[in-house]
Amino acid sequence: MxxxxxxxxxxxxxxxxxxxxxxxxxxxxxxxxxxxxxxxxxxxxxxxxxxxxxxxxxxxxxxxxxxxxxxxxxxxxxxxxxxxxxxxxxxxxxxxxxxxxxxxxxxxxxxxxxxxxxxxxxxxxxxxxxxxxxxxxxxxxxxxxxxxxxxxxxxxxxxxxxxxxxxxxxxxxxxxxxxxxxxxxxxxxxxxxxxxxxxxxxxxxxxxxxxxxxxxxxxxxxxxxxxxxxxxxxxxxxxxxxxxxxxxxxxRAMEDTIIAYPSRLVDEADESIQNKFYDALEFLRELGCYIEDVDADFLRASLAAYYIIAMVEASSNLARYDGSNYGYRIDAYTYWDMVGRSRIDGFGEEVKRRIIMGGFASSKGYEGRYYIRSLKVRRWIKNNLLNILSRYRFLALPTSPVMPPKLGEVAGPEGYVQDIYTVIPNLTGHPAISIPIGFVEGLPLGIQFIGRxxxxxxxxxxxxxxxxxxxxxxxxxxxx
Amino acid sequence: MKELDKKYILKIMRLVMIEEDPGKYIEDIDKILNLFNELDSFEENVKDLPPLYHPLEQPGMLRPDIINQCKIEINEVTTNISDGYVSSPPIRGVKKFKEP
Missing domain, CATH: 3.90.1300.10 (Amidase signature (AS) domain)
Structure with missing residues (x-):
């Protein structure tokens, strides 16, 4: 078998x-x-x-x-x-x-x-x-x-x-x-x-x-x-x-556990996902958990802050790929041509987009408005999340606001919104898990819990x- | 996107060594900038906070910088090595260094 x-x-x-x-x-x-x-x-x-x-x-x-x-x-x-x-x-x-x-x-x-x-x-x-x-x-x-x-x-x-x-x-x-x-x-x-x-x-x-x-x-x-x-x-x-x-x-593992969920943020997910999400919370309530709605509108700042920080760090980390020491190289007459051509041909479009935007967000004149501000927002989100997690053991959210898109349906920056619920613990360093909670029209979906x-x-x-x-x-x- | 930003993006593309036709990036860059600018509405909440560079703010414990086999091992997977140095094309326009 x-x-x-x-x-x-x-x-x-x-x-x-x-x-x-x-x-x-x-x-x-x-x-x-x-x-x-x-x-x-x-x-x-x-x-x-x-x-x-x-x-x-x-x-x-x-x-x-x-x-x-x-x-x-x-x-x-x-x-x-x-x-x-x-x-x-x-x-x-x-x-x-x-x-x-x-x-x-x-x-x-x-x-x-x-x-x-x-x-x-x-x-x-x-x-x-x-x-x-x-x-x-x-x-x-x-x-x-x-x-x-x-x-x-x-x-x-x-x-x-x-x-x-x-x-x-x-x-x-x-x-x-x-x-x-x-x-x-x-x-x-x-x-x-x-x-x-x-x-x-x-x-x-x-x-x-x-x-x-x-x-x-x-x-x-x-x-x-x-x-x-x-x-x-x-x-x-x-x-x-x-x-x-x-x-x-x-x-008895979950008896008396207090779980929070931010309903205003959950509202942004597809309706079928919301239904399954609330079914899962109801199941946990029946097991003895306390489930409470919380105001967590500060989390709306997460997506932008995350993408700025990620792109700035990417721009720096991927500077090492220049065709010199290892990796892909296009030989050229001068060093700068070699580096430029190797990077243009060696990286895909999404990677190049993020390197460029990371360079932009951390450059002199724009650094304060984008990079530094995103780091301040990160602290604000962390402080607020710590406050919530001091009162509740877990914060529950859908793993994704949408069902899996068709191949080629969503490309580039338009797809960033799919990360709206998952980027939060990466900004703050908290642990998080995705657990399957069933199927909608033959496709699986998950619930996410962020923990202390x-x-x-x-x-x-x-x-x-x-x-x-x-x-x-x-x-x-x-x-x- | 403002004209200033377009010119600036071109400059950034040169700096990050990805200098190609900006036309194919402009539309996406516009969308990303719109996302970035969503933080404007949170300025009042964060203006007095210090930046958080690292999620746990732990002091970095530096370890001794010991020379080990790593360089040798990396060079084993490197092509274009001669006399222990990685060879690359010349940098034109830079004056040749002269021995004193």
């Missing part, structure tokens, strides 16, 4: 099952590559088997799709860009090293929006990824391939989240996606787009698998100086392991509570 291995979380697999289902997993990933363009690089069976047999540890038997902006030694890491189409990193990202050490095998590098700039999975130099629930629609982005690989009979994957790049595709494909508290996961080896916003994070089918994968991702790393230190990490990891081992009282700093266990517990009730983790596109 094709789907036997999806009947229970990976953490419950026996040693025999891990070996037995290895090739089943690989076949599924091969299909995800061929049908849905989920991978930029898929490794060979021989490589996978060889690494599996020498692997050991709790994740032995897991084939892990890794987003193509996370460095993997000796394996192409293109960021879905022509600019890095020939780049094989000489080192592993910290998270990759950790996961290899506990037995996982990198099955391949997943498709994504170029340099993580996009929310549809369409800006990739390698062509768009397709939504497995309707191949004429986008799967969301930028971690499009990672989400699709999991939704299409996969188990877990690594993505990165700069403004919703894990949560939004997770919502569009009906799986779980977690954006960590800023500083909980080492960014060593993550190709930078906007360093003050982005974090590597997990996507998974089952909440217990999500907890297990995230447990390993949070291993400290002194090479990333922005990593948060202190007792929070140790306490959080203990809680994560308890969830992964199913040592929590699922029935270091309360990722609480967010995953929410998923644990809703699992099997509002969504079926064993449900896969295409039947069988």
């Amino acid at each position: 094709m789907r036997m291995y999806l009947d229970k979380p990976f953490v419950e697999w026996t040693t025999e099952e891990r070996e037995k289902y290895l090739m089943e997993q690989y076949k599924a990933m091969l299909e995800a590559e061929k049908r849905l363009n989920a991978f930029i690089t898929l490794r060979s069976v021989e490589e996978i088997e060889k690494e599996f047999h020498v692997a050991s540890g709790p994740l032995k038997g897991l084939l892990l799709p890794v987003k193509d902006n996370i460095s993997t030694k000796g394996i192409l890491t293109t960021c879905a860009s022509k600019m890095l189409s020939n780049y094989k990193p000489p080192y592993n990202a910290h998270v990759v090293d950790v996961l290899l050490r506990v037995g996982a095998v990198v099955v391949g590098k997943t498709n994504m929006d170029e340099f993580a700039m996009g929310n549809t999975g369409e800006t990739s130099f390698y062509g768009p990824t397709r939504n497995p629930w309707d191949i004429d629609r986008v799967p969301g982005g930028s971690s499009s391939g990672s989400a699709v690989a999991v939704a299409w009979r996969g188990l877990m994957a690594l993505g990165s989240d700069t403004g919703g790049s894990i949560r939004q595709p997770a919502g569009y494909t009906g799986i779980l996606g977690l954006k960590p508290t800023y500083g909980m996961v080492s960014r060593y080896g993550l190709v930078s787009y906007a360093e003050s916003l982005e974090q590597i994070g997990p996507l998974a089918r089952y909440s217990r698998d999500l907890a297990m994968l995230y447990y390993y991702l949070t291993e400290p790393d002194e090479r990333d100086i922005t990593m948060a230190n202190g007792v929070e990490r140790k306490m959080m990891r203990e809680k994560l392991m308890r969830i992964a081992m199913d040592e929590v009282d699922r029935q 700093y270091y309360d990722e266990p609480g967010l995953i517990l929410l998923a644990r509570v809703l699992e099997g009730k509002l969504y079926d983790p064993n449900n896969v596109p295409g039947g069988d």
